[in-house]
Amino acid sequence: MIFPFLSGLMSPLRAPITYFLIAVNLFVFAVTFKAYTRADGKMDEILADDEIMTTQGAAFAVMIKRENAKSAGQFSKTLTELARQALGGESEAKRVLGSLALRNREFASLAETYDFGGDEVAIETWRKKFRELLTLQESHPSFQWGITQRHESWLNWFTYQFAHSGWAHLFWNMIFLVIFGVFVEGSLGGGAVILTYLGGGLAGALAFSILSGISSSPLVGASAAISGLMGLVTVAFWRSKLKFFYWLLPVRGYHGFVWLPAWVVMIVYAVPDVSGYLASAPEMGSIAYSAHLGGTVFGALIALIFFRDQSPALKTLKAEPVDV
Amino acid sequence: MASESHTQDEIEDIVESNAEHGDSLTQRLASPLDRMAAFVADLIVFMPVMAVGMAPFRRQALLAQIMNHEGEWMFALASAVGVGVLSTVLYQTAFVALWGSTPGKRMLGLKVVSIWGDERPRWISAFIRSVTWCLEAALLGLPWLAVFGNERRRPLHDRAADTVVITLSRRRAAGPPGVPEMSLASGAYAAVLACVAILTVTLLAHMKAENGSSARVIAGMEEQGLLCKAVGEAKEEWLSGVGAEHPTRLAIAMALFGSEAIDESCLEEEADFAIWREQNRSLAYLAKGLTKDPEDKMRATYFDKACAQDPIGDACKLIRFIGLNEESGAEVTSPEEKAEQAGIENEIESIVEYARNGGPVYLRVWSVKSLMASREFGRVLDMTSDASPHRLLGYFFARERAKALWGIDRKAEARVALRSSIENVDTVRRVELASWFCAAETADGSCGEEARWACDLLTTAVEKEEQWLASEEVAASYVRGSFCRSEADPKMLTKMSEKISHKDGRLFVEALEDLRVDRRAAAVAVLKSIGREADDLGPFYFEAKAKLVDLATTSEDLEAIRAEWVNSEPSDGWTLLGTRLMTKLQSFQSWERSLEVGLKLVEADRFNRQLLRSIVVSSYRAGHRQMALGFLQNIAHLDQAVNSRAPASQNEFDDVILELSKTAAGGKR
Numbered sequence: 001m002i003f004p005f006l007s008g009l010m011s012p013l014r015a016p017i018t019y020f021l022i023a024v025n026l027f028v029f030a031v032t033f034k035a036y037t038r039a040d041g042k043m044d045e046i047l048a049d050d051e052i053m054t055t056q057g058a059a060f061a062v063m064i065k066r067e068n069a070k071s072a073g074q075f076s077k078t079l080t081e082l083a084r085q086a087l088g089g090e091s092e093a094k095r096v097l098g099s100l101a102l103r104n105r106e107f108a109s110l111a112e113t114y115d116f117g118g119d120e121v122a123i124e125t126w127r128k129k130f131r132e133l134l135t136l137q138e139s140h141p142s143f144q145w146g147i148t149q150r151h152e153s154w155l156n157w158f159t160y161q162f163a164h165s166g167w168a169h170l171f172w173n174m175i176f177l178v179i180f181g182v183f184v185e186g187s188l189g190g191g192a193v194i195l196t197y198l199g200g201g202l203a204g205a206l207a208f209s210i211l212s213g214i215s216s217s218p219l220v221g222a223s224a225a226i227s228g229l230m231g232l233v234t235v236a237f238w239r240s241k242l243k244f245f246y247w248l249l250p251v252r253g254y255h256g257f258v259w260l261p262a263w264v265v266m267i268v269y270a271v272p273d274v275s276g277y278l279a280s281a282p283e284m285g286s287i288a289y290s291a292h293l294g295g296t297v298f299g300a301l302i303a304l305i306f307f308r309d310q311s312p313a314l315k316t317l318k319a320e321p322v323d324v
Numbered sequence: 325m326a327s328e329s330h331t332q333d334e335i336e337d338i339v340e341s342n343a344e345h346g347d348s349l350t351q352r353l354a355s356p357l358d359r360m361a362a363f364v365a366d367l368i369v370f371m372p373v374m375a376v377g378m379a380p381f382r383r384q385a386l387l388a389q390i391m392n393h394e395g396e397w398m399f400a401l402a403s404a405v406g407v408g409v410l411s412t413v414l415y416q417t418a419f420v421a422l423w424g425s426t427p428g429k430r431m432l433g434l435k436v437v438s439i440w441g442d443e444r445p446r447w448i449s450a451f452i453r454s455v456t457w458c459l460e461a462a463l464l465g466l467p468w469l470a471v472f473g474n475e476r477r478r479p480l481h482d483r484a485a486d487t488v489v490i491t492l493s494r495r496r497a498a499g500p501p502g503v504p505e506m507s508l509a510s511g512a513y514a515a516v517l518a519c520v521a522i523l524t525v526t527l528l529a530h531m532k533a534e535n536g537s538s539a540r541v542i543a544g545m546e547e548q549g550l551l552c553k554a555v556g557e558a559k560e561e562w563l564s565g566v567g568a569e570h571p572t573r574l575a576i577a578m579a580l581f582g583s584e585a586i587d588e589s590c591l592e593e594e595a596d597f598a599i600w601r602e603q604n605r606s607l608a609y610l611a612k613g614l615t616k617d618p619e620d621k622m623r624a625t626y627f628d629k630a631c632a633q634d635p636i637g638d639a640c641k642l643i644r645f646i647g648l649n650e651e652s653g654a655e656v657t658s659p660e661e662k663a664e665q666a667g668i669e670n671e672i673e674s675i676v677e678y679a680r681n682g683g684p685v686y687l688r689v690w691s692v693k694s695l696m697a698s699r700e701f702g703r704v705l706d707m708t709s710d711a712s713p714h715r716l717l718g719y720f721f722a723r724e725r726a727k728a729l730w731g732i733d734r735k736a737e738a739r740v741a742l743r744s745s746i747e748n749v750d751t752v753r754r755v756e757l758a759s760w761f762c763a764a765e766t767a768d769g770s771c772g773e774e775a776r777w778a779c780d781l782l783t784t785a786v787e788k789e790e791q792w793l794a795s796e797e798v799a800a801s802y803v804r805g806s807f808c809r810s811e812a813d814p815k816m817l818t819k820m821s822e823k824i825s826h827k828d829g830r831l832f833v834e835a836l837e838d839l840r841v842d843r844r845a846a847a848v849a850v851l852k853s854i855g856r857e858a859d860d861l862g863p864f865y866f867e868a869k870a871k872l873v874d875l876a877t878t879s880e881d882l883e884a885i886r887a888e889w890v891n892s893e894p895s896d897g898w899t900l901l902g903t904r905l906m907t908k909l910q911s912f913q914s915w916e917r918s919l920e921v922g923l924k925l926v927e928a929d930r931f932n933r934q935l936l937r938s939i940v941v942s943s944y945r946a947g948h949r950q951m952a953l954g955f956l957q958n959i960a961h962l963d964q965a966v967n968s969r970a971p972a973s974q975n976e977f978d979d980v981i982l983e984l985s986k987t988a989a990g991g992k993r
Contacts, residue, residue, distance in 0.1 A: 078390065085392070089597040093392070119596065248361035249364065267372055271372035271375075280386075
């Protein structure tokens with residue numbers, strides 16, 4: 001395991017912008033937490049109903065078949081194949097399609113009024129639940145704050161950067177935000193932090209909308225913004241040695257701190273984003289690797305334009321006492 | 325090879341210098357901990373890069389998995405592993421051949437050198453080293469433990485490539501392993517091997533158990549007719565048949581469902597298949613509705629939908645038919661209600677008529693069921709005269725025909741039909757039919773040659789597979805059938821009580837045991853307790869009551885049973901008990917009471933020629949001469965209708981006939 005330590009945790013007084021961003025994230029999480037758990041619980045209840053989900057899958061299959069007939073290639077090969085299986089009577093394919101339907105842009109936008117034909121009695125029951133689901137989504141913080149096809153206003157492109165979908169999601173993002181944020185703030189200034197955070201977030205959402213496509217499942221989290229900070233650090237300090245914590249074996253002498261070139265950050269964090277993006281199918285997956293990559297690229301560009309080779313800045317940072 | 329280019333002295337020199345060189349290497353051996361740490365560091369650096377190469381195949385595997393394409397999935401998985409192995413070999417070979425160490429080793433200050441000259445290994449040995457390393461990795465890295473056990477800390481990959489791993493820092497050098505370390509290494513080997521062996525055995529056992537259970541489940545499903553293969557087969561049989569009728573797959577499924585050849589989940593699959601392809605919509609909605617519980621609101625919604633699709637279609641006719649059958653037979657008091665009932669009967673009549681003359685086969689199945697329920701046996705014969713094109717349906721029609729023949733006392737024909745339809749059916753249906761057959765043959769307490777044939781069939785099946793006894797009907801038939809074969813054989817009773825798990829069944833056998841050893845009072849007490857707790861009266865309840873009737877010594881003993889019987893719902897068991905009750909009451913010359921029971925049976929449409937004869941006797945002996953004459957005419961009418969000769973007469977009946985004719989003649993005089 002290797003983990004960037006950089007300049008550790010600085011005092012909030014010396015990195016006010018970073019700590020302000022963290023505070024905003026925590027505040028948003030705190031005020032939305034209750035609504036989040038309530039709406040999530042109710043939505044899970046609907047999604048756990050097998051009959052509803054198989055009907056939804058069959059309905060989606062009909063839509064895929066019909067829309068593909070209108071204009072070929074409207075839906076991916078995988079979805080087309082699943083639709084063929086589902087309409088051939090395979091209930092497992094119906095179930096899979098049922099769970100994929102909600103992530104699909106076309107389905108989510110057309111389903112409410114689409115004339116599926118098929119089992120109209122089951123469709124009627126499903127439609128009721130589907131409308132209920134849409135109403136729940138309206139009150140769900142991830143949908144209110146995040147970017148979905150229903151919430152695509154310019155405001156959401158900012159708010160999504162501050163909303164998180166759970167404790168672990170929040171925790172890890174804040175850890176990385178504090179590590180990279182205070183380091184950038186100490187070496188390049190608070191302006192660089194705020195510019196890269198917000199710009200990285202926007203670039204992440206843009207990359208996501210192009211590479212993965214915005215759907216009805218919401219894009220939330222500070223990951224893209226933080227990836228921007230990582231990209232900035234990596235390129236601005238490319239050859240400089242930064243402080244990392246490493247852990248190889250549970251034996252004394254095999255874990256501790258080490259100074260490594262900044263590009264190691266790229267290998268350990270950006271490369272897995274690339275493989276994650278390549279390995280995931282657009283139909284599914286819960287991590288927006290493409291958004292991470294968008295953020296990273298934005299941070300790297302900022303470094304190339306404004307902060308080329310910042311080794312001297314590192315010296316000033318090192319000269320100061322480090323708060324841990 | 326050496327001897328071709330070197331003299332003996334030269335070779336000796338080389339060996340000597342190599343020995344010295346080897347000694348110097350031995351002083352600089354890398355410590356196992358350093359090597360492990362280097363391995364972890366390499367993982368951290370190289371894994372993300374390797375993952376990029378594997379990513380497209382991982383994606384392919386994921387998609388193949390959700391599409392359930394097993395072959396594609398295996399291929400993608402194999403490709404991902406292939407990319408992983410290839411990139412690992414490339415990484416290790418290039419770094420070792422070009423710089424003498426991988427990045428991880430470099431961080432830890434380790435170096436791979438040739439044992440022949442303390443220099444970077446050549447490309448070929450770096451390659452061999454890496455390939456061997458991968459093979460060891462496939463063995464869960466177990467051979468790597470040699471770094472603790474080998475005297476120069478060289479696992480197989482170092483020995484294969486003639487290399488050794490040394491450290492650049494003399495301070496961290498490990499030297500050759502001592503005896504304790506080597507013993508520890510052997511211990512670790514043994515422990516890991518033992519763990520692997522245990523894991524493998526457990527896994528194999530688990531897999532075997534799982535295989536076994538899934539095979540059992542599938543077999544069980546086939547046994548119960550849960551799999552929809554039946555519909556496909558029926559369709560094929562139909563197409564190859566000569567008939568002009570070519571029903572759709574769903575229509576066949578409906579007929580099979582009606583005849584209990586397939587179950588609800590199978591029908592639902594068929595209905596879903598049709599409904600989402602926009603085929604047979606009306607019928608598909610009907611089928612969906614039939615898979616729902618009668619209490620479920622959805623059933624009615626589906627039925628409405630079916631009729632909305634095609635209000636005059638066959639599916640809607642069947643829905644109407646099912647509804648009418650539920651309404652018919654209700655208690656009628658007022659003239660309006662009577663008129664309404666008559667209307668219902670008429671409508672049922674017209675649908676049955678339609679089914680007989682060219683209606684779909686499923687409508688015919690339901691019609692037969694309805695006619696059987698209202699005991700219109702003659703019309704069932706009418707409906708089942710054609711041979712069905714399909715095995716399972718053919719069996720259904722043949723079975724119902726046989727039961728109808730039995731119902732109108734054409735027992736000889738019924739036996740022929742039953743015997744032929746029982747020949748070519750699976751075990752489930754064979755047991756079901758044999759159970760019914762045995763119960764019918766022994767209903768009046770007789771145990772003739774014919775009864776034995778049917779009951780033998782049942783007992784043979786049950787003794788082979790005891791699971792059938794879980795059904796109370798089958799268990800009751802089995803008990804009666806066993807008695808028929810060997811009355812009160814102590815061995816047989818013990819065998820039976822071991823097999824029957826049903827509580828009332830066990831009690832009944834217990835009572836039989838008591839009777840065998842002449843503990844009559846105990847037996848009566850046990851018999852009286854049977855069925856007291858059950859909600860609906862099962863076959864053992866009626867068996868017990870019939871036994872009590874047999875045991876009664878005075879007509880007072882019968883009074884409680886009779887009172888309870890009069891107030892119960894008609895069923896096969898109820899008919900059996902009523903008939904026994906009547907016969908016994910007659911034997912006590914309690915003519916009024918026996919006539920009352922007989923009339924109740926007639927009222928419930930549960931009569932045959934024999935019962936009518938008994939009624940003639942009872943009514944005449946009770947002094948209702950006109951009534952006796954009336955029933956006598958009925959018998960003549962019935963004989964004419966079924967067109968068969970009356971069986972051998974009973975003494976009492978003949979006496980009454982004689983007396984009746986005498987009084988009639990006397991009257992004329």
